[in-house]
Amino acid sequence: MIQFHSVSLAYQKDATALQNISCKVAKGEFVFLTGPSGAGKTTLLRLIYGALNPTRGQVLIDGQNISRFSRSQFPFLRRSIGVVFQDFKLLQNRTVFENVAITLEVLGWDRGDISKRVMYILRQMGMESKIHLIPQRLSGGEQQRVALARALVNSPKILLADEPTGNLDEANKLQILNIFKEANVKGTTVVVATHDRRLIEQAHYRTIRLQAGELAGDGEASDEVVA
Amino acid sequence: MKSSRNIVKRPTMSHQGASGRMRYFLGRALANIRQNVFVNVVTVGTITLALLIVALFLLLVVNLENAAESWSERVQVTVYFDKELTAQEQTDLKNRIQALPGTVKVGWVGRDEALKRFKGRLKGQETLLEGVRPEILPTSFEIALKKSSRSSEAVEAYVARLKMVPGIGEIQYGEEWVRRFNTFLTFMRLVGALVGGFLLIAVVFIVSNTIRLTIYARRDELEVMSLVGATRLFIKMPFLIEGLVQGLAGGLLSLILIVLIYQLFLHNAGNFLTFNPVTSGLAFLPVEFMLGLVAVGALLGVTGSLTSLRRFMADS
Numbered sequence: 001m002i003q004f005h006s007v008s009l010a011y012q013k014d015a016t017a018l019q020n021i022s023c024k025v026a027k028g029e030f031v032f033l034t035g036p037s038g039a040g041k042t043t044l045l046r047l048i049y050g051a052l053n054p055t056r057g058q059v060l061i062d063g064q065n066i067s068r069f070s071r072s073q074f075p076f077l078r079r080s081i082g083v084v085f086q087d088f089k090l091l092q093n094r095t096v097f098e099n100v101a102i103t104l105e106v107l108g109w110d111r112g113d114i115s116k117r118v119m120y121i122l123r124q125m126g127m128e129s130k131i132h133l134i135p136q137r138l139s140g141g142e143q144q145r146v147a148l149a150r151a152l153v154n155s156p157k158i159l160l161a162d163e164p165t166g167n168l169d170e171a172n173k174l175q176i177l178n179i180f181k182e183a184n185v186k187g188t189t190v191v192v193a194t195h196d197r198r199l200i201e202q203a204h205y206r207t208i209r210l211q212a213g214e215l216a217g218d219g220e221a222s223d224e225v226v227a
Numbered sequence: 228m229k230s231s232r233n234i235v236k237r238p239t240m241s242h243q244g245a246s247g248r249m250r251y252f253l254g255r256a257l258a259n260i261r262q263n264v265f266v267n268v269v270t271v272g273t274i275t276l277a278l279l280i281v282a283l284f285l286l287l288v289v290n291l292e293n294a295a296e297s298w299s300e301r302v303q304v305t306v307y308f309d310k311e312l313t314a315q316e317q318t319d320l321k322n323r324i325q326a327l328p329g330t331v332k333v334g335w336v337g338r339d340e341a342l343k344r345f346k347g348r349l350k351g352q353e354t355l356l357e358g359v360r361p362e363i364l365p366t367s368f369e370i371a372l373k374k375s376s377r378s379s380e381a382v383e384a385y386v387a388r389l390k391m392v393p394g395i396g397e398i399q400y401g402e403e404w405v406r407r408f409n410t411f412l413t414f415m416r417l418v419g420a421l422v423g424g425f426l427l428i429a430v431v432f433i434v435s436n437t438i439r440l441t442i443y444a445r446r447d448e449l450e451v452m453s454l455v456g457a458t459r460l461f462i463k464m465p466f467l468i469e470g471l472v473q474g475l476a477g478g479l480l481s482l483i484l485i486v487l488i489y490q491l492f493l494h495n496a497g498n499f500l501t502f503n504p505v506t507s508g509l510a511f512l513p514v515e516f517m518l519g520l521v522a523v524g525a526l527l528g529v530t531g532s533l534t535s536l537r538r539f540m541a542d543s
Contacts, residue, residue, distance in 0.1 A: 049454070072458070079456035089451055093262040105251070106457040150455070 001027040001158065001189045002048055007057035009043060017043040019213045021057070025191060027157075030184045032200050033193040035210035041193035044210065045160050048191070049081050050074040062157060079107060082151025082188075086163035088143045090135040090150075096122065097131040100149045107154060121149045125179065141172030148179050152188070159183055161192045165199055173199055256468035266441045267473060273437040274477025275484065277430040278524055282485040284426055285516055286493070288419055290509050295412055302377040302405050304386060307365040308396040311338065316394065323392050324368060329376030329385045334369045338362065367396075379406045431527065438470060438531035439538070446539050459540060466532050474528020478521035485512070485520075 002025040009018040018040045025031050033041050046052040047059050050066055058067045066077060090099050097118055104114045122128050125145040135143050144164060151159060161180065165173040177199060184190045194200065200207055209217035260267050312320070317335055324333045336344075338361035345364065349355055376385055382405050386398055442449075452462045493509050512520075 075453070075456045075458045075461075077456075078454060083454055089447060089454070091448055091451060102451065103455040105255075106452065106455050106461060108248075 001025055001029070001062055002191070003058075003060040004044075004047075005058045005060070007047065007054045007059060009047065009052060010055045017213055018047075018054075021210075021215055023208060023215060023218060025189060027189055028184070028187055030180070030190045030203070030205040031192070032203075032205055032207040033191055033210065034195055034197075034200060034207055035216065036195060038212075039210040040213040041195075041210055042162055043213075045083075045162050045191065045193055048158070048160055049083055050077055075106075079154065080157045082148075082154075082156040082159045084144065084147045084151050084159075084161045084164050086166035088135070088140075088147040090143055090146055092135055095132050095134055096127060096138070096146050099135065099146055100153050103150055103153050117153060118149075121153045122146075125149050139172075140167045141169070141175060144168060144172070144176055145179070148176065152179075152183055155186070156188060158189045158191070161190070161194075163194055163196075164192060165194065165196055174202070177203060252464040252468055255465040256472065259465055259469055260472065263441075263445070266444060267469075270437055270441055270473045271476045271480065274434055274474060274524055274527060275480040277433050277527075278478055278481035278520055279484050281426060281430055281523070282481055282512065282520055283488075284423060285512055285520075286485065286489070286509070288423070289512060289516070291415060291419070293510050295415070296374070298408065299374070299377045299412075300371070302372060302382060302400070302408070304370040304372065304382070304389065304398060304400040306368040306370070306389070306396050306398050308367065309365060311366055320368065320392070320394060324370060324389065327385065327388055327392075329373050329381065330370055331373050332371040334371075336367045336369055338364050338366055341366065365396075377405075377409075379409045434527045435531040435534060438473075438528070439535040442466065442532065442535040442539060449536070449539055453540070462540065463533070463536050466536055467529055470528035470532030471525055472528070474525040474531075475521060476524075477528070478524025481524065482517055482520055 004021045004023050007018060007021045008016065010016045021040075021044070033044060035041055043052065047054060048061065050069065054067055058065055060066070061077060062080070064077070066074075069077065091102075094102075100118045100122060101114050104117060109117070119128065119131070122131060125148065127142065127145055127149065130138060130142065135146065138146065144167075148164075159180070164180075165176055168176065173196070180190050180192060181203065192199075204220060207217070207219065208215070306324075321333050321335065324330055341364040342359070342361045345359070346353070346356060370389075372382065372385065376382065379402075382400055383402075386400060389395060389398060449462055489509070489511050
């Protein structure tokens with residue numbers, strides 16, 4: 001589903017963010033992307049949803065070489081990828097419902113269908129009683145669940161998460177992890193970038209480790225903890 | 228979940244038609260205005276004030292032009308004759324002069340009329356006129372010129388043509404006055420164009436920067452929309468419609484304000500500000516200027532939004 005072939009990326013001439021990365025994530029896989037701050041986790045995720053272009057090498061998503069995409073092709077790629085962030089990136093002047101509905105409005109869905117689908121996903125997230133609230137009125141865990149609802153509402157092929165539990169307490173972390181697992185069980189390929197060891201230990205999934213922009217390890221969580 | 232997957236893959240998208248899309252964009256733009264009232268009030272206020280300054284400047288220009296035109300009506304050519312012309316001679320000459328390009332009107336001033344005017348000018352000093360009989364005054368033709376023939380060069384060219392007319396008398400047209408008046412007009416127009424140009428640049432700068440700040444404040448919206456796969460047009464359209472609405476609102480408000488200012492303060496200003504000695508009182512903007520003001524507002528709103536979006540979307 002996701003393939004990196006000798007990918008390098010430099011923001012400036014002598015500031016290399018990623019160096020010769022090659023790896024594959026299969027369809028339906030759950031992968032943790034770990035490493036210290038500044039290791040290149042976020043950069044790798046941004047390459048997947050086309051917010052950045054590699055300086056060298058190729059990125060293939062679902063068989064398509066997105067390094068050769070024109071600017072107008074990226075929106076269509078992003079419709080099959082859900083993304084969540086540590087800071088949630090919710091629109092503060094819109095309600096919970098409206099924040100989630102954006103994804104379907106972009107796809108041109110009918111208002112009635114949007115309403116049904118958004119309510120369905122928010123019920124799954126346990127947020128059905130807060131649809132008319134604005135994000136500021138919600139706790140961190142609730143905001144992340146809304147962000148997840150927005151990312152998952154159109155059942156994307158890939159779900160990317162950049163430090164999704166960075167601002168959350170233990171109980172909320174577990175709840176968010178369970179949502180990732182559920183999405184994965186339903187067929188979504190999940191890539192979670194995190195440096196939270198406890199989160200990785202709680203779920204025994206493949207872990208790709210980055211160190212100073214280079215691939216430093218790839219294996220089961222237990223191996224990585226030892227490494 | 229299986230059933231919901233079917234919904235996701237549903238091929239028909241009910242409002243993908245052009246009108247459905249437009250309805251969505253319009254609805255989104257109006258919702259954005261409702262959700263960002265303060266920002267919109269600030270933007271509309273800025274556009275209104277900026278256009279109001281432009282409107283006041285235009286009002287000044289229109290009235291100065293009116294004044295200049297009425298002053299330029301004083302540019303006339305007079306042909307004096309020592310002798311009284313016969314009716315036949317008068318008609319012949321009048322017809323010939325009338326046929327010259329640039330002539331608007333030719334008026335005959337006979338000796339009696341000349342004396343009457345002379346008396347009018349010397350009101351209060353009638354004793355000076357004792358013994359003056361009409362016979363000693365010259366008769367004349369007074370020629371009013373077309374607007375396009377009132378510049379120094381045009382008047383000179385006209386006079387040269389007039390001299391060719393057989394039987395013509397002594398020609399006077401106040402060369403010095405015409406020359407000075409035209410220099411003054413050219414100077415005023417140059418100053419007007421310069422001030423107007425600077426004003427326009429300032430207005431464009433202020434309005435586009437205000438819009439840029441308001442869009443900058445909502446750059447997270449651009450980012451989120453782009454993240455969920457919205458095309459650039461889909462992201463831009465509601466903002467452009469919002470810009471259009473802001474521009475139209477600003478244009479209309481500035482128009483209402485200029486009408487109010489004119490009615491309350493300037494309408495009667497002619498009593499003490501005699502810009503235009505003929506009509507007295509200030510003229511209001513012509514309809515095309517009013518429409519232009521609203522159109523400029525709309526244009527500013529749309530282009531301001533477009534350039535700002537281009538800048539911020541390139542970053543995202």
